[in-house]
Amino acid sequence: MRVMVFVKATEDSEQGMTASPELDQMFVDMGKFNEELVNAGVLVAGDGLKPSSFGKRVAFDGPSRTVIDGPFAETRELVAGYWLWEVKDMDEAVEWVKRCPNPMFGPSEIEIRPLYEMEDFADIIPDEAAAIHDGVGEKLAKG
Amino acid sequence: MAADPTHRTIEAVFRIERARLIAGLARLTRDVDRAEELAQDALLVALTEWPARGVPDNPGAWLMAAAKRRAIDGIRHAQMQSRKHAEIARELDEEQDMSAAAVEAALDDPLGDELLGLIFAACHPVIGAEARAALTLRLVGGLTVEEIARAFLSNEAAIAARITRAKKAIAKAGVQFEVPRGAELAARLPSVLEIVYLIFNEGYAATAGPSLVRPPLCAEAQRLARILAGLMPEQPEVLGLLALVEIQASRLAARAGPDGQFVPLTEQNRARWDQLLIRRGLNALERAEALGGADGPYALQAALAACHARARRAEDTDWRRIAALYDRLGQVMPSPVVELNRAVAHSMAFGPDAGLALVDQIAGDAALRHYAPLPAARGDFLLRAGRPAEAKAAFEAAAALAGNDREREFLLRRAAGCAD
Structure with missing residues (x-):
């Protein structure tokens, strides 16, 4: 299964990165952890995100679209980085996250969310899937 | 067991560590069967001890130390009849005395050499391909015999026997659990x-x-x-x-x-x-x-x-590029199946007659006599060349050879589509 692993933002991470020996060390530790993930065949993708002051939001309400510039207030709910992992189950994902060096200088949080898989959709949209299927079948019969 | 959160944690940790554990133990004991047993023993020790004391900081090193301890006990109980066993026991004893940090360092396998060594051993050419696949899934992938049997649509007894034979073949050939170097690596x-x-x-x-x-x-x-x-x-x-x-x-x-x-x-x-x-x-x-x-x-x-x-x-x-790549692949890795795909590529790049010409060159090949994709491709070329009656016969021949029900249904639909 695939999981998205979110590194949650902190006041520090929202300030952006400034060079320091601690930051250097964190990069080294994080590099080692990433290498472990690669060598275990777990890491699919991942990146760090710039502070929300670089971000924008688009608010939807009916036909209206309103653009809101960052930074955004609710720091604890913001994302500072993510990975996409391929794991056997959530237990394994949790164990890998526990091995991650603390991604922040102070207390911090990492959130794990499983992705929807093919079979999840089969139950949710059977009618639409069946319609697509029928269309394909028709094409095949002709081809 | 699966419902208990601590046990689930331990099992998840074990799944992450298992292949490396077996790799390290196989190198130590030179016996993959024993290595697998010792790893399993270590899991049992963890299941007994971790619920009370918590998961250790470096669970991998902990499991390895536990497995080594079992290895020493086992060798002692076997009365150490052979000198070699006595040597191994002494080696292990010395390692056992190492500090926690040293144990950790010993397990720290940043190059993944031990794991790679295990993969090379499990895929050693002295073993048949299917047995290699089963052994690799068991040792490196951590799949159970039941899961492997289900995956290969076989039964557990047959897969278990295949894995046992593979392990014996490795032992008999004296396969090393090392990563081969240079020319041997290439081989x-x-x-x-x-x-x-x-x-x-x-x-x-x-x-x-x-x-x-x-x-x-x-x-x-x-x-x-x-x-x-x-x-x-x-x-x-x-x-x-x-x-x-x-x-x-x-x-x-x-x-x-x-x-x-x-x-x-x-x-x-x-x-x-x-x-x-x-x-x-x-x-x-x-x-x-x-x-x-x-x-x-x-x-x-x-x-x-x-x-x-x-x-x-x-x-x-870009079918012309695909045709050119198949021309190259046919030289590098000559095989009737590549030639068939080459014919399909040429039919898409240069028209159905080009495909028919190539497919007719390989139609007599013994390896393709029962290979459904050959008549299926021929049917496709014939239909596109405006010869529906011959195409229908070819699709029906392909359906009769199809390996699974889905493919058969698909080919029969194509045959039916040739009727007019």
Whole structure:
């Protein structure tokens, strides 16, 4: 299964990165952890995100679209980085996250969310899937 | 057991550590069967001790230390009749005295050499291909015998026997659990890559039975390919194989219709192709080519898969490039199946008569006598050449040879489509 692993933002991470020996060390530790993930065949993708002051939001309400510039207030709910992992189950994902060096200088949080898989959709949209299927079948019969 | 959160944690930790544990223990005891037993023993110790004291900081090192302790006990109980065993016990005793930090350092295998050594041993050419695949899934993938049996549509007893035979063959041949170097690496790497691709294909194009695709085997093969690429980033064919499985896996969702019905490449809904896997595949292919590996059999097959991956619509496919790549692949890896695919590519690039000319050259090949795709391709060329009656007969012949029900239904529908 695939999981998205979110590194949650902190006041520090929202300030952006400034060079320091601690930051250097964190990069080294994080590099080692990433290498472990690669060598275990777990890491699919991942990146760090710039502070929300670089971000924008688009608010939807009916036909209206309103653009809101960052930074955004609710720091604890913001994302500072993510990975996409391929794991056997959530237990394994949790164990890998526990091995991650603390991604922040102070207390911090990492959130794990499983992705929807093919079979999840089969139950949710059977009618639409069946319609697509029928269309394909028709094409095949002709081809 | 599975409902207890502590036990689930321990089992998840064990799953992460298991392959490395077996790898380290196999190198130590020179006996893969014993290594697997010792790893299992260590799990039992953890299940007894961790619920009370908590999961240790370095669970991998802890499990390894526990397994080594069991190894020493076992050897002592066997009365140490042979001198060699006594030596091993002494070695182990000395290691056992190491501080926690030293144990940790001993387990710290940053190059992944032990794991890689185990993969090379499990894929050793002294073992038959199917046994290699089963052993690799068991030792490296951590699949249970039951899971492997289900994946290969076999029964547990047969798979267990296959794995036992494979272990005996390894022991008899005195296979080392080391990563081969230089010329030996070049000689043995193909047998590792072959097994990963065999596992992938068994999942991708199920050769028998009611189900067309068995994604768990694909995922396992992808994981193995990613591990190999992580541990051997300078080997172009490893990257070629990684590129090939990533790009092929990108189509898994589009390849089977909702009822499990086979959807051919040109009819697939390309919006359902996994663009992340395609990007990973193209990136691995670029790295393989940059290392001078463009002409490797896996890199060439990945380049073929990439041609399809790059085409937004089926009609944008660069069939001339595909035909040229198949010409090259036919020289590098001559096989009747490659020749058949080459015929299909030429039919798409240069018209159905070009395909018919090539397919007629291989029609008498013994290896293809019972191979459904040959008459299926012929039927397709004939239909496109305006010869529907002959096409219908060819599709019916193909359906009679089809290996699974889905493919058979598909071919019979194509035969029916030739009626007018």
